[in-house]
Structure formats: C-alpha cells, structure tokens
Amino acid sequence: MTRDTETRRPGRPPGPPRDPGLRRAEILDAAERVIATSGPRMSIAQVAAEAGYARTAVYAVFPDLPTLIDALAQRHMNAIIAAADELLAEPLPARLLLRSVVSLMCDFVDGNPNLHHVLMQRLESDDAEHRPFFTHVSDWATSVFDTILRRLDADPASARIWATATVGAILMSAEAWIQQPTRSRTEFVDQLAAFLWPTVESIGGNRLTGPLIGAQPPVPQRAAPG
Numbered sequence: 552m553t554r555d556t557e558t559r560r561p562g563r564p565p566g567p568p569r570d571p572g573l574r575r576a577e578i579l580d581a582a583e584r585v586i587a588t589s590g591p592r593m594s595i596a597q598v599a600a601e602a603g604y605a606r607t608a609v610y611a612v613f614p615d616l617p618t619l620i621d622a623l624a625q626r627h628m629n630a631i632i633a634a635a636d637e638l639l640a641e642p643l644p645a646r647l648l649l650r651s652v653v654s655l656m657c658d659f660v661d662g663n664p665n666l667h668h669v670l671m672q673r674l675e676s677d678d679a680e681h682r683p684f685f686t687h688v689s690d691w692a693t694s695v696f697d698t699i700l701r702r703l704d705a706d707p708a709s710a711r712i713w714a715t716a717t718v719g720a721i722l723m724s725a726e727a728w729i730q731q732p733t734r735s736r737t738e739f740v741d742q743l744a745a746f747l748w749p750t751v752e753s754i755g756g757n758r759l760t761g762p763l764i765g766a767q768p769p770v771p772q773r774a775a776p777g
Contacts, residue, residue: 575612578602579626582619583666591669595619624670624684631659632691636764639695645751645759650744653721657740660725667726685722689715698763705754717747 581602585593595616599606613619638651660667670684692714700707721743728739748756 571612574604574608575622578604578609578612578619579623582623586665586669587663590665591672593669620669621683623666625687627659627663627666627670628684628687631656631688635691639761639763641761643761645699645756645761645763646744646748648761648763649748649751650740653744653747654740656718656721657725657728657736657743660722661729661736664726664729667722671722671726685718689718692718695763699751699756699759700754703755703759713750720747 578598582593582598585597585601589597593616595606595609595613598619599609602609609619613622634655635652638655639648641648641651643651689711693710696710696713696717697707699705700710724739724743728736732739734742751759
C-alpha cells in the first residue's frame with residue numbers, strides 16, 4: 552500500500568495532511584537509493600515505488616525528472632558548501648585549506664559515483680539553469696577566490712575563471728580516478744592539490760592563512776615611528 556493520501560476509500564475520514572517538507576525529503580531519499588543501486592538511469596515510477604508513494608504524489612512535488620535531479624543537486628551542493636565553509640574557517644595555511652577542500656569534494660564523488668554521474672549529466676544542457684550543481688558550487692568557489700585575491704591585493708576579476716576551472720578539475724578528475732584508480736586516494740588528492748596550488752601561489756598564496764570565509768583577520772598595523 553502506498554502512502555498517497557489521494558487513494559483513501561470513499562467515506563473514510565480524512566487524516567492530517569502529510570507534511571510537504573517530509574514528503575519532499577522522503578522522495579529525494581528514495582531517488583538517491585534508486586540511483587545508488589540501479590545506476591544513473593531511473594524513472595519517476597521507480598522513485599515512487601521506492602518511496603512508497605503513488606506516482607501522482609511524486610509528480611505533485613516534482614513535475615518531471617529534471618526537476619527532481621535539480622533538487623538532488625541543490626541538496627548535495629548545500630551539504631558540500633556547508634562542510635567546505637567549516638574547513639575554510641580553520642586558521643591554517645592556504646595550501647592546506649585547498650587540499651582539505653579537494654579531499655572533501657573527492658569524498659563526495661568517491662562515495663556517490665552514480666549520483667555524481669547523474670548530476671554532471673545535466674551539464675549537457677546549454678541552459679546554465681540546468682546545471683545547478685556545477686554552477687552553484689562554482690558560485691561559492693568564486694566568492695572564496697574573490698576573498699583570496701583581495702586579501703593578496705590581486706585583481707578579483709579572475710575569481711570566476713579560477714573558480715570554474717578549479718571546481719571542474721576536481722569533479723572531473725575525481726570521476727576519472729574512480730574509473731581508473733592507478734594510485735592511492737591519498738596520492739591522488741595530493742597530486743591534484745599540487746596541480747591546483749601554483750595559481751594561488753603565483754599571487755603570494757604562501758603568505759595567506761585562514762580563515763578564508765566570514766570576517767577577515769585584521770591587517771597588522773605598522774608600529775608608529777618612535
């Protein structure tokens with residue numbers, strides 16, 4: 552029996568409506584389970600069966616499969632950004648912070664290979680709104696690089712280019728490593744971080760320490776002449 556409240560028998564007293572947020576979360580959870588076990592090819596019917604809802608109940612929340620996939624992208628984008636913000640709040644050298652973020656994003660790809668493939672398939676669209684995972688993570692990375700460039704007195708106009716290049720390199724390289732893991736995961740993360748670091752180093756990144764989000768540390772004041 553499904554949990555679709557629209558299938559009650561005639562004359563049955565209506566119960567309290569199911570919380571829309573809970574229904575949405577249950578459908579997204581079910582979609583992730585379907586993707587994890589069945590691969591990137593899924594249907595609304597599969598998701599509905601896994602969630603225990605009628606298809607009409609799923610369509611009431613997500614009118615089509617692309618909308619459902621975009622909601623999954625939003626969910627994981629928010630989780631990754633929240634975790635990355637915690638890492639970048641640490642008072643550590645920028646090079647170590649970069650490696651931590653690289654490792655975090657690789658963890659996501661490594662732990663969710665089918666889901667990552669589904670989310671990145673949306674890159675095939677010419678409409679930027681149809682690639683929310685990549686676009687919004689890049690938006691976040693742009694704000695981080697903007698902070699880095701400004702703190703090092705460099706031109707912040709490069710922030711978007713650096714962000715999209717960095718996010719794309721991490722996600723696609725992690726996917727390639729999963730398909731052909733020719734080295735250990737630690738070696739892979741080390742080498743990818745080492746590949747990305749010289750761009751930041753070229754503008755004085757060795758002088759930069761966290762936190763790289765939130766309130767910036769005060770600029771040290773020169774001692775007044777005696």
